[in-house]
Every structure is written in C-alpha cells, then in structure tokens.
Amino acid sequence: MAKPKLPPSVLCLLLFFMAFFAKCHSQEKKVHVVYMGEKLRGNVNVESVHHSMLESILGSTEAAKESLVYSYGRSFNGFAAKLSDEEAAGFSGMEGVVSVLPNTILKLHTTRSWDFMRFNQSPVGGQHGGDVIIGMIDTGIWPESESFSDEGFGPPPAKWKGICQTENNFTCNNKIIGARFYNSENSYYATDIKSPRDSEGHGTHTASIAAGREVAAASYYGLAEGLARGGSPNARIAVYKVCWSSDCSVADVLAAFDDAIADGVDILSVSLGVFFPLEYFEDPVAIGSFHAMKHGILTSNSAGNEGPNRGWISNYSPWSLTVAASSIDRKFVSQLVLGNGQIFTGVAINNFELIGTPLPLIWGGNAANYSGNSMPLQSRFCHPGVLNSHKVKGKIILCEGLGDGSEIIRAGGVGVVMPGLHFEDYASSFPLPVTLISTQDIAIVLEYIRSSHNPIATILHGETWKDVLAPKVVSFSSRGPNVFSPDILKPDVTAPGVDILAAWSPIAYPSVYKGDTRSVKYNIISGTSMSCPHASGVAAYLKAIHPSWSPAAIKSALMTTAYVMDPRKHDDKEFSYGSGHINPEKAVNPGLVFDACEADYIDFLCKQGYNKTVLRLITGEDVVCNGLNTSRQWNLNYPSFSLAIADGQKITGTFTRTVTNVGSPNSTYHVSIYDMPIFLDVKVEPSVLSFSAVGEKKSFTVNVNGPEITQEPIMSGSITWLDGVHVVRSPLVVYNVVSSDIQSYHNPSQRKKKKSTLTGSSMDSRIGTSFSTSCILTYEFFYLTYSIKSAKGSLLYSYQRSFNGFAAKLSDEEVAELSDMDGVVSIIPNMKLDLHTTRS
Known part of the structure; x- marks a missing residue:
C-alpha cells in the first residue's frame, strides 16, 4: 500500500520549519x-x-x-x-x-601496589625530592587529607610561579603548593564546589598515588589495610581542577596545561582523554603535552578504558608516556553461599556483613512490578523501577544484568547477585552486599531457585586473596596498535591500576551508586586513571635523582628497565602492555637511554605528513621538512620498535637508534635478540657498543626481514643490550594492517588532515623568520x-x-x-x- 502524499502547502511548511530549526x-x-x-x-x-x-x-x-x-x-x-x-x-x-x-x-581514564613493585624508596625521592613538582590535571584535591600533610616540608622551591585559588575555604600548604580551577561553560551541578576542592574523589585518589605522604592503617572499611603512600612522597603537588561532575572540557584542559607549564611543574599527570582517536593537534592532551615536552616536562597519560578491543588506545603521542593498567597480587572476593551448601566465589569490594544468616533468595524475573507496567523480561535485569517491593523486601535478589544496586535499595532488597561478564578481573564497591559471579554460575543459582521450595542464601563479608596471575593487564585497559602512527608502539608501559587503595574526598560517593551517602577517607577503585599516577610518581622520583634528564630520557628509563610481561597471558601481547611493567628501582640506573628532543619530534611530524607551515606555527621556529613527507617513522629515537606491514606483503624494515650512556663511564654492551619467530631475520649492526664516558652517544641499525604475512595480528620479540650489570631491553613487534591504511598513514595526500585548510597558503611568504x-x-x-x-x-x-x-x-x-x-x-x-x- 502506497504512503499518502502530503499536500504541497503542508510540505512547504514542513520544509520551512526544518530549515528554520x-x-x-x-x-x-x-x-x-x-x-x-x-x-x-x-x-x-x-x-x-x-x-x-x-x-x-x-x-x-x-x-x-x-x-x-x-x-x-x-x-x-x-x-x-x-x-x-x-x-x-x-x-x-x-x-x-x-x-x-x-x-x-x-573522560577520567595504594597500600599494596608499591610493595608489589618492590619499590621501598630508600632514600625516599632522592636528595632533592622536595624540589620536584607534580602537576595533577584532574578533579581537584581534598587538601585536609592526611596524605597531603606538609609536616617537615619547607617553603616551595624558588622556581614555582603558580598561585593558590582560595575560594570557598580552600587552602594550600607546603605540600600542595598551588591550586587552580577551570570551568569554561560556567555550568555547575549541586555537588560541584567552585574551588580546587575535589567533590568527585578522583583527583584526590590520583594525587595520593603519585605523591601521597605515608599514612598508617589506611583502609576501606577494614579492607586492604596497610601503609598508604605515593610514589614520590616528598614531591610537591600542584592542582589543576578541570573535571567536574559533568566530566571535563577541552578548553579547560588546555587552560590547565597553559598554566601548569608556566607555573614550573616538573611532571604532569593526566588521567583523562578523548573517547576516540584524534589527529595530534586536534587532541587537547597531545597539544598540551607537546608544549610541556618543549619546556622539559614529561606528561604521563592514561591509556584509556576502552579495552579489550584493539586500536582504541587514548593519548598515543610519542612525546608523552602512555600507561596501561594491570593487576597487583591482591584481589577482592565476595562469596555466595546457597541453602544447599554450594559456594560461589565472585568479585566485589563487599564491606557489609550479613553475619552468615541465610535470607530468602529470589530471581528478579519473579519479582516484576506489574503495576508499573514491568514484565519479567525487564525485571530479570533489575533495571530501575522494574521490581515489586512487596516481593523483594528483605531478600537477596538474583539479577541477570549489571547495575549500581539502586533498584534493589529502592525495592527494599538486602543483597544482590549479578553476572560479572568481562568485569571479573577487577572489583567494585556497592551500597549493599553484592557479589559478581560468572554467567555459568548465574545459571546454576537460577536453577537452584527454580527447583527449591524455599531458596535461601547469604553473601559473606569480602575477603582479600592473593592473585597468583599478577601482573596481568586488565580487560578494560585500552589496547594498541597506534591508529595514527603505526610505527610507534603504544601503550609504552603498564602499571598497577586494579583495586588500588588511595585517599578520597569524604564528600564524594564511595561506591558505584551515586546516592551512596557514606563518607570515607580512603577508597578502592580501578582504571588506567590509577596506573597513570603510579608512573607519574616514579617519573618524579627519577627527576629528583637525575634533574638534568630530559622527558624522553626519563621515559626511556621506565621502558627499557620494565619487567617482562608473560605473553601467554595476553592475546594482544605488547599492544596490551608495551615494553612491560614499570620497575622503579631498576629505572634509576638504566645504563643507556634513548634520548630525543623537540627537533626529533618535528622530524617525526614531517614524516607523519604535517607541512612546514603548520609546524612553524606549532614550534614558533622555521621548520624544514627534508624531501617528500612520505617516509615511515622508523627513525624516531624511540625505546621500542614497531613494524606495520600491509596485508600480504613481505616483512621488511630498517630502524636506526642512538643510545646515550648514563651508566659506567667505561662500559661495553653486547646485543642479544630474544623470542623472535624463527622466520623473522633480525640483524643489529654493530652488535657491540663501547663507551668511554658518561653522556657519550652510539648509534645502531636494526634490519628486519621476513616472508609475506597475512592476517597476522602481532609477532614480537626483543632487542636487548647487556654489559653484565644493565639490561636495556626494547620490544620489537611486527603486525598486519590493511594496505590502504598503510598508504593513508604515510601519504600526506591521503591523510584526512587539515594542514592546508587550517593555515592558508600565503603564510610561508609572510612569516619570514618570526611567526x-x-x-x-x-x-x-x-x-x-x-x-x-x-x-x-x-x-x-x-x-x-x-x-x-x-x-x-x-x-x-x-x-x-x-x-x-x-x-x-x-x-x-x-x-x-x-x-x-x-x-x-
């Protein structure tokens, strides 16, 4: 049957309003x-x-x-x-x-994590640890927390040029030496505080991970009790609040970078990022971290929480440190005990005690709120408003969907069992007794409910178990490869980011439920937001010991000394963890570093397809891109090697690297190649590097050849330099990409870049020597x-x-x-x- 046609007059009116709106x-x-x-x-x-x-x-x-x-x-x-x-x-x-x-x-991407890494910090932060300033671009800070006491601290270092915005009774001290807040939209929710004070908890948590003081007997309702401390307890903190209850905006993040760089911070810790990959100079974090690098400041970035899918890595610029999240040797479990004696172990940070008392157990599908037009199809998932409070009150509910527990509380339930899905490798806290079990166990519990005349159960108080698989990259941590620069391996490293106890804002909700009115001083949360400040704290520690090291040198030390991760636990191998798990004590004395400066990154950007007009604006200097900008980025002096091969093509690539001696003046390093697939031919020339002075540089070339490969997700091994004391390890990865993608990555005419339309062709002749x-x-x-x-x-x-x-x-x-x-x-x-x- 044909659709009736609209009269011409009505159609014109409709088109008018469509155009108007x-x-x-x-x-x-x-x-x-x-x-x-x-x-x-x-x-x-x-x-x-x-x-x-x-x-x-x-x-x-x-x-x-x-x-x-x-x-x-x-x-x-x-x-x-x-x-x-x-x-x-x-x-x-x-x-x-x-x-x-x-x-x-x-998006905003502990008592045990530092001990897990065997990082005892003796001496803590080096001789000049108190001179290092970590800038935290986050949700603010709770300055009264014990983690930020300034006892024993002198005045801020003379290089500090920042301020403390003291609105709404916010105060700084000699630990928190500066604080600013930004809100370009001038939009505030009821819980937002117009000051650097943290009402979300996130910024307080990350700051204490990076630089918190030692606090004894810290815990979350008795769980994870121990000595809380940050990576650089002697470091100063500068706070830049850009994130509110409605997240964070580009304009505010750039304003924070602008101030932090000029204020005189040494390290920037940024646990946030865009949801999807953007070109380098359309990404606010890449822009800010580039200018930080120009001023000698390393930016530590979170990798993002879009895993386990490949290619969703956030913050992938080569001038910043990108940190994935992995587990520590501790996990929180919560057990469900059925009336028939069956016990199911799930994950949850459960601080509630049902005293082992069996309670009625009901399936959400049997408790539909029919008067509210809810059917079992909806109530089985326990979504808001779907449960019948008369059937649920005083019972434990089995739900087939994930939630924050708010619907169970509304309906009068006293506990909830939910499926863990792919969230079983980290725990969350809830406002009532909860356990997350496997979908297979959910089916068994549901069968028990259906077959039992009087189904009962209890949820036991949470326990802390040893995680023998740690460290393992968590499922949510974003994976590589680097979609804009496939010749740069990302992430760079991994660090603890699972179930981390750290300081918290007492006015922030302590669980996943935003209506949770409890108040805590320390909380347990997970994310690459937590792994990033672990790396930031170690970077500050290295900066205190080696104040003359460049951002690239600090980054190199963290990468080449990292613990080797077990590829058998990770399908994506280096795309999950980069060079490996950070090793703070080894990073202090790496032996050799792969250094880089602004000129190296400019050469990289030339090869990436940016023209000299744009680069002159970005750098403020005349820039010459030698030859056609169609080459691969193999020769950026990066501490890892990445070789993307078009599907169906032969493996071939040549890398040139230069290492700087920061170890013993007289030393000789021999190269070893480990774990390469037998069909990969990898040659390093020369195979021996001899040094006679600290600061001396030596170059080497890596040639990689192999047969045609198709649909090969990742092959990897490592190139390692050894002198009998130091182990300087660099991963090498080879993987397939679609041929058209390779061309678009490296051919400026095919890249979707705004380098011409954003600048204007007449600029070259008008700029002269000074922008x-x-x-x-x-x-x-x-x-x-x-x-x-x-x-x-x-x-x-x-x-x-x-x-x-x-x-x-x-x-x-x-x-x-x-x-x-x-x-x-x-x-x-x-x-x-x-x-x-x-x-x-």
Missing part, C-alpha cells in the same frame, strides 16, 4: 578552542590579539567580549570562545591557526577595522603562558571566518573528555 541549531553557540601553536614572543598583549581575531568574525567588541572564555598564552597560543559551527569553521582556514577543536567531553611578527601585523589590521569591545565579550580564555591560542564563544559563521585567518592552526569545538577510571 536547522538554522537555529547551526547558530547555537558552543565553546570551541582555536589552537595557534607556540606562544607569541616579546611583550605582547595576547588577550588583545585574541579579541581582535574574534572581532573580525563576530563584527563587534560586545559580541567578542561575550564570546571569549579563555586566552591561552603562558605556554602556547590560542583561545577558547563560544562560537557557532559556522563561526568555528571561519577560524579553521585562517593563517596562523593550527586547529579548531570542539569542547568535547573528556610573532606576522601574527601581530595581521591582528593590528583587525584593530583598524573592528572594535575591541565586542571581542572582549566573546573571549573565555587567552592561552599565552606556554602556547598561543584562545577559547571564545562563537557562532558557526564566526568560527568559519576565523578559520581563514592568518596564524590560525586549528579550531577545536569544546568537546568533553573522559576521566579514565572504571567508575566514570
């Missing part, structure tokens, strides 16, 4: 970040520059003033502003703009034709301390105009980023 939607102002690369040189009023750019798009001083959110200029150049999509697009083609980013959401001169001349022209007043109303942030850029409120048309401006590298909508904790 589409236009209204396109005019909606959203925060975008305009990233413009390296900070301006000289005594320049960066905020005025950003105002004038906004005026050129918005047309008035008033509009620009209302639009601007941040002006970045302390460490890099850019701004955040409220713009429509069209206005943001206008900035994308401007000369001097690297990228325009939407203000998307970013800042061209930029200032361009914006002075805007001063002559538009007013400053409008720009000031639009500007949110002016990034100027560490790089150049700004955040502003712009319409879509204004964004489109701004994108055509000289000096604009990119315009980024104000996306939201995720914290990398499983609780998010």
Whole structure:
C-alpha cells in the first residue's frame, strides 16, 4: 500500500520549519578552542590579539567580549570562545591557526601496589625530592587529607610561579603548593564546589598515588589495610581542577596545561582523554603535552578504558608516556553461599556483613512490578523501577544484568547477585552486599531457585586473596596498535591500576551508586586513571635523582628497565602492555637511554605528513621538512620498535637508534635478540657498543626481514643490550594492517588532515623568520577595522603562558571566518573528555 502524499502547502511548511530549526541549531553557540601553536614572543598583549581575531568574525567588541572564555598564552597560543559551527569553521582556514577543536567531553581514564613493585624508596625521592613538582590535571584535591600533610616540608622551591585559588575555604600548604580551577561553560551541578576542592574523589585518589605522604592503617572499611603512600612522597603537588561532575572540557584542559607549564611543574599527570582517536593537534592532551615536552616536562597519560578491543588506545603521542593498567597480587572476593551448601566465589569490594544468616533468595524475573507496567523480561535485569517491593523486601535478589544496586535499595532488597561478564578481573564497591559471579554460575543459582521450595542464601563479608596471575593487564585497559602512527608502539608501559587503595574526598560517593551517602577517607577503585599516577610518581622520583634528564630520557628509563610481561597471558601481547611493567628501582640506573628532543619530534611530524607551515606555527621556529613527507617513522629515537606491514606483503624494515650512556663511564654492551619467530631475520649492526664516558652517544641499525604475512595480528620479540650489570631491553613487534591504511598513514595526500585548510597558503611568504611578527601585523589590521569591545565579550580564555591560542564563544559563521585567518592552526569545538577510571 502506497504512503499518502502530503499536500504541497503542508510540505512547504514542513520544509520551512526544518530549515528554520536547522538554522537555529547551526547558530547555537558552543565553546570551541582555536589552537595557534607556540606562544607569541616579546611583550605582547595576547588577550588583545585574541579579541581582535574574534572581532573580525563576530563584527563587534560586545559580541567578542561575550564570546571569549579563555586566552591561552603562558605556554602556547590560542583561545577558547563560544562560537557557532559556522563561526568555528571561519577560524579553521585562517593563517596562523593550527586547529579548531570542539569542547568535547573528556573522560577520567595504594597500600599494596608499591610493595608489589618492590619499590621501598630508600632514600625516599632522592636528595632533592622536595624540589620536584607534580602537576595533577584532574578533579581537584581534598587538601585536609592526611596524605597531603606538609609536616617537615619547607617553603616551595624558588622556581614555582603558580598561585593558590582560595575560594570557598580552600587552602594550600607546603605540600600542595598551588591550586587552580577551570570551568569554561560556567555550568555547575549541586555537588560541584567552585574551588580546587575535589567533590568527585578522583583527583584526590590520583594525587595520593603519585605523591601521597605515608599514612598508617589506611583502609576501606577494614579492607586492604596497610601503609598508604605515593610514589614520590616528598614531591610537591600542584592542582589543576578541570573535571567536574559533568566530566571535563577541552578548553579547560588546555587552560590547565597553559598554566601548569608556566607555573614550573616538573611532571604532569593526566588521567583523562578523548573517547576516540584524534589527529595530534586536534587532541587537547597531545597539544598540551607537546608544549610541556618543549619546556622539559614529561606528561604521563592514561591509556584509556576502552579495552579489550584493539586500536582504541587514548593519548598515543610519542612525546608523552602512555600507561596501561594491570593487576597487583591482591584481589577482592565476595562469596555466595546457597541453602544447599554450594559456594560461589565472585568479585566485589563487599564491606557489609550479613553475619552468615541465610535470607530468602529470589530471581528478579519473579519479582516484576506489574503495576508499573514491568514484565519479567525487564525485571530479570533489575533495571530501575522494574521490581515489586512487596516481593523483594528483605531478600537477596538474583539479577541477570549489571547495575549500581539502586533498584534493589529502592525495592527494599538486602543483597544482590549479578553476572560479572568481562568485569571479573577487577572489583567494585556497592551500597549493599553484592557479589559478581560468572554467567555459568548465574545459571546454576537460577536453577537452584527454580527447583527449591524455599531458596535461601547469604553473601559473606569480602575477603582479600592473593592473585597468583599478577601482573596481568586488565580487560578494560585500552589496547594498541597506534591508529595514527603505526610505527610507534603504544601503550609504552603498564602499571598497577586494579583495586588500588588511595585517599578520597569524604564528600564524594564511595561506591558505584551515586546516592551512596557514606563518607570515607580512603577508597578502592580501578582504571588506567590509577596506573597513570603510579608512573607519574616514579617519573618524579627519577627527576629528583637525575634533574638534568630530559622527558624522553626519563621515559626511556621506565621502558627499557620494565619487567617482562608473560605473553601467554595476553592475546594482544605488547599492544596490551608495551615494553612491560614499570620497575622503579631498576629505572634509576638504566645504563643507556634513548634520548630525543623537540627537533626529533618535528622530524617525526614531517614524516607523519604535517607541512612546514603548520609546524612553524606549532614550534614558533622555521621548520624544514627534508624531501617528500612520505617516509615511515622508523627513525624516531624511540625505546621500542614497531613494524606495520600491509596485508600480504613481505616483512621488511630498517630502524636506526642512538643510545646515550648514563651508566659506567667505561662500559661495553653486547646485543642479544630474544623470542623472535624463527622466520623473522633480525640483524643489529654493530652488535657491540663501547663507551668511554658518561653522556657519550652510539648509534645502531636494526634490519628486519621476513616472508609475506597475512592476517597476522602481532609477532614480537626483543632487542636487548647487556654489559653484565644493565639490561636495556626494547620490544620489537611486527603486525598486519590493511594496505590502504598503510598508504593513508604515510601519504600526506591521503591523510584526512587539515594542514592546508587550517593555515592558508600565503603564510610561508609572510612569516619570514618570526611567526610573532606576522601574527601581530595581521591582528593590528583587525584593530583598524573592528572594535575591541565586542571581542572582549566573546573571549573565555587567552592561552599565552606556554602556547598561543584562545577559547571564545562563537557562532558557526564566526568560527568559519576565523578559520581563514592568518596564524590560525586549528579550531577545536569544546568537546568533553573522559576521566579514565572504571567508575566514570
């Protein structure tokens, strides 16, 4: 039967309203970040520059003033502003703009973990441990926690240039030496506190893992009791609160990077990231960590919690340290005992005590809330509102779906049994007695309920068991390969990220249930958010002992001395754990390091397909990319080797590396090749490296050849240099990718990169030797034709301390105009980023 046709008049009216609402939607102002690369040189009023750019798009001083959110200029150049999509697009083609980013959401990616790594810290933090500053970009901090006591600390080091925002009774001390907070959307929920104070718990947790003081008898309701401490207890903490109950935004994260770099931090710990991979200079964490690297600061990033699927790694830039999450030799179990004597062991952080009393056990499918239009098909999963409180009250409920326990509490239940699914390798806490058992055990328990006249059960108090399989990368930890740079192995290392006890905000909910009103000072949670600060703490420890080491040297020490992981436990091998599990004590004396500087990363970006115009904006220097930018990135001086081969092609690749002697002045290293598949021909030349001084450099070449391979997910081995004292190990991986992907990775004409449309072709001839001169001349022209007043109303942030850029409120048309401006590298909508904790 044919569908009836609409009358022409109705159709026209419908089309009119569709166009009208589409236009209204396109005019909606959203925060975008305009990233413009390296900070301006000289005594320049960066905020005025950003105002004038906004005026050129918005047309008035008033509009620009209302639009601007941040002006970045302390460490890099850019701004955040409220713009429509069209206005943001206008900035994308401007000369001097690297990228325009939407203000998307970013996600927030212990008593035992340090002992598990045999890291006793003697002496703690080295002679100058108190001079090292760790910047925490997170949800803030609870300064009154015992973990952040400043007893015995002197004043902050002289290099510190930061501030402490003391709103709403927040205070710093000689441990927490600085704190800032950012909220570009000016949007707050009831639980949010307008200060650096942490109401979520996440930032307090990560800060105490990285640099918490020693606290005796810390526990979560008696579980995991012991001495809590961070990796660098003597290090100072600088807090940058960018994440709220509604997650984290791009504009705020970049503002935090801008300040942290200029404030004088030594290490940055960033346990958050975008949900999906982005180009390097459209990713706020990659942008911020690049400028941190330029200032000698290592950024430690969480890998993300999108595992176990391959290729979802977050924070994959080669200038940062990407950390996966693995288990420690402790796990929390909660046992279910049925009335027939059967016992099932599940996972949960269960601090409740049913005193072993058997209670009625009911299946959710038998407790449907029919008056609420719920059927057994829904109630079996125990979703909100589906259970009949008369049938559930006082009973333990068997649910076939995962939940936070809120529906059981609402209906009056006293305990719940749920399937663990693929979450059985880490535990979570709930607001009532819970155990998560296997789906096979769920079926057995359900059969017991159906066959028993009076089914009863009890859930025992949680216990701590030894995990003999540790360390093992947890299922949720994001895996490689690196989708944008397949010749760079990611993650770099793994670190403890499962069931970690650390400090907590007493006003944050202590379990997965957001209505949980209990208050705790220490909590147990999991995520790559927890593994990242473990690496950050060790990096700070190394910085204290070796203050002259570069970010790449510290990273290399962590990678080449890592514990070798067991590939038999990991289907994805190095794509799960990189070089291995961090080994803090060995990292102090690695023998050799693979060092790299800004010039090395610029060469890498040339080979990645970025043109010299964009790179000049990013670096603030003249950049020459030698030859055609179609080569592989094999020769970045990276501590690992990755060889992506097009499906059906022969294996062939050549790597060149340079190592720097940081061990004994007179030493000789011999190479060994371990665990390579027999059909791989791997040759290292020379096979012996002799050094006569500390700081001396030697180069070697690795040639890899083999037959055609098809559908080979990963093959691996290692190249190891030994001198009788040191073991300098680098993994080598070979794997298949689709041929078209290889071409797009390495052919600039096929890459979906905005390197031309974001900059403008006339910029080369106008910049000359100094980007800042061209930029200032361009914006002075805007001063002559538009007013400053409008720009000031639009500007949110002016990034100027560490790089150049700004955040502003712009319409879509204004964004489109701004994108055509000289000096604009990119315009980024104000996306939201995720914290990398499983609780998010």
